[in-house]
Amino acid sequence: MEYSPPPLFKQGASARAKVVFFSLIALILLVADSRLRSLTVIRQVVGTALYPLEQVALMPRDAAYMIGGYFTSVAALEKENRLLHEQQLANAQALQQGRQLQAENDQLRRLLGANQRVPLKSVMAEILFDARDPFTRKIVLDRGARNGVEAGQPVIDDVGVVGQVTRVFPLTSEVALLTDKDQAIPVQVLRTGLRSVAYGGGSGSLDLRFVPTNADVRNGDVLVTSGIDSIYPAGLAVAKVVHVENKASDPFSHILCQPLAGIDRNRQLLILLAKSGLPAQPVYQDDKSKDKKDVGKDNADGKVDGKDKAAGKQAASLAAAAAKKAEPATKQARTPAAAATKPSSAGTRR
Amino acid sequence: MNRPHYILRPANPLFIAVSLLGAFVLNLLPWGRWYGIPDFVALVLVFWSIHQPRKVGIGIAFFMGLLMDVHDATLLGQHALAYSLLSYFAIMIHRRVLWFPIGTQALHVLPLLLCSQLVQLVVRVLVSGNFPGWLYFLESVVAALLWPVVTLMLLAPQRRPTNRDETRPI
Numbered sequence: 001m002e003y004s005p006p007p008l009f010k011q012g013a014s015a016r017a018k019v020v021f022f023s024l025i026a027l028i029l030l031v032a033d034s035r036l037r038s039l040t041v042i043r044q045v046v047g048t049a050l051y052p053l054e055q056v057a058l059m060p061r062d063a064a065y066m067i068g069g070y071f072t073s074v075a076a077l078e079k080e081n082r083l084l085h086e087q088q089l090a091n092a093q094a095l096q097q098g099r100q101l102q103a104e105n106d107q108l109r110r111l112l113g114a115n116q117r118v119p120l121k122s123v124m125a126e127i128l129f130d131a132r133d134p135f136t137r138k139i140v141l142d143r144g145a146r147n148g149v150e151a152g153q154p155v156i157d158d159v160g161v162v163g164q165v166t167r168v169f170p171l172t173s174e175v176a177l178l179t180d181k182d183q184a185i186p187v188q189v190l191r192t193g194l195r196s197v198a199y200g201g202g203s204g205s206l207d208l209r210f211v212p213t214n215a216d217v218r219n220g221d222v223l224v225t226s227g228i229d230s231i232y233p234a235g236l237a238v239a240k241v242v243h244v245e246n247k248a249s250d251p252f253s254h255i256l257c258q259p260l261a262g263i264d265r266n267r268q269l270l271i272l273l274a275k276s277g278l279p280a281q282p283v284y285q286d287d288k289s290k291d292k293k294d295v296g297k298d299n300a301d302g303k304v305d306g307k308d309k310a311a312g313k314q315a316a317s318l319a320a321a322a323a324k325k326a327e328p329a330t331k332q333a334r335t336p337a338a339a340a341t342k343p344s345s346a347g348t349r350r
Numbered sequence: 351m352n353r354p355h356y357i358l359r360p361a362n363p364l365f366i367a368v369s370l371l372g373a374f375v376l377n378l379l380p381w382g383r384w385y386g387i388p389d390f391v392a393l394v395l396v397f398w399s400i401h402q403p404r405k406v407g408i409g410i411a412f413f414m415g416l417l418m419d420v421h422d423a424t425l426l427g428q429h430a431l432a433y434s435l436l437s438y439f440a441i442m443i444h445r446r447v448l449w450f451p452i453g454t455q456a457l458h459v460l461p462l463l464l465c466s467q468l469v470q471l472v473v474r475v476l477v478s479g480n481f482p483g484w485l486y487f488l489e490s491v492v493a494a495l496l497w498p499v500v501t502l503m504l505l506a507p508q509r510r511p512t513n514r515d516e517t518r519p520i
Contacts, residue, residue, distance in 0.1 A: 029427030057378035
């Protein structure tokens with residue numbers, strides 16, 4: 001036919017075709033992001049492009065803060081000053097003793113031939129905003145890859161651990177709070193030394209899973225990081241036990257903890273620039289013989305010394321548990337066996 | 351009831367872009383974890399999909415969704431999927447909705463917004479398995495309540511007379 005309809009009604013592809021096309025792309029993106037975690041490039045580019053806009057959006061709030069700060073009464077400032085002085089005095093003693101203990105500890109460690117603990121560098125960061133996502137608990141800080149921040153580094157405030165850096169952009173970084181649903185942190189009960197893993201409850205609390213009913217955990221016990229994950233330095237305060245419940249029908253106690261750090265309160269936080277000594281993601285191979293060789297090597301390293309950090313790159317199945325646990329915001333294996341083996345496997349590797 | 355139907359001036363593409371940008375900046379504001387903060391981008395996208403389906407369609411909705419995904423630190427594609435479907439359904443009903451008075455229009459828009467929230471909820475439940483509580487859906491209700499305001503604001507430039515008549519009473 002030489003006659004064609006006039007271009008009056010041409011609207012391009014139909015809406016149905018378009019929605020199918022874009023939904024498919026969205027689904028592919030979703031699967032790629034949730035299963036493969038391979039879309040960091042898109043995120044980096046878009047995130048950097050959005051940075052100025054985000055700054056613009058934050059301007060009214062910052063201006064309000066500034067005005068509020070300007071009109072803070074002298075009395076309030078004096079009160080805060082006095083409080084800080086008192087705190088400093090209280091801390092001074094602890095600090096001096098701490099120095100002495102540090103020196104003593106270093107010497108004892110030298111005597112034992114154990115690894116020296118490396119002092120950590122840190123960078124101060126300010127919270128830009130809470131990510132507006134009702135499903136997770138994340139905050140965005142104003143320091144990024146340009147300041148040496150890497151994914152996996154712990155974030156603390158003046159009291160204890162707040163969370164862990166999960167994504168890094170050039171100028172900003174995302175931190176998953178301890179109370180995030182997928183977040184887990186290896187802890188130790190300060191009083192008894194019992195090791196466990198605390199999981200975020202998603203609603204402002206943490207819980208210890210797979211602790212046997214006869215374990216010695218009481219209300220008011222303080223949990224500190226155990227340091228066996230080689231991500232969080234040992235001894236940072238994490239949470240306080242607020243509720244212990246034992247049921248006859250359940251082989252494990254139900255233990256609820258309240259985070260110690262001001263997770264929802266602070267504006268300034270400290271990112272610890274810890275270099276994680278993690279092995280690379282294990283490559284799953286069908287080649288059993290290679291697997292066995294690696295495991296043997298890994299064990300040997302663990303026995304001799306903690307030198308396996310370099311060798312850890314090719315660590316396979318034994319390291320898999322540790323790597324899985326250490327990977328930020330990864331879903332944890334939720335079986336008692338896994339929870340029990342993870343800390344111990346990581347422990348031998350130290 | 352005979353509601354007058356005004357003949358509007360053509361929509362300015364620049365104004366559409368500015369309104370989308372403004373909605374995006376409103377979404378970027380540090381709202382924190384309050385319940386019931388409407389998703390301004392979704393609302394403005396529905397508005398333009400209903401009023402100007404040939405100018406703002408599914409493609410633009412998809413890209414706005416990607417931007418929201420990156421900013422909200424959600425899964426890449428979650429908002430994109432929700433907004434694409436939202437825009438599609440808005441285009442499907444656009445011929446019918448505009449014949450109703452403004453309150454009824456808001457009632458038509460509410461299920462669309464709820465549907466887009468439901469899509470996001472399903473995605474999140476499938477991926478991470480946690481449910482944020484029923485107050486989550488309050489967002490859409492607030493957004494639907496804002497529909498008359500949005501209509502008033504975004505249609506204002508099209509309601510200007512072409513040539514000002516000083517002698518006209520109104």
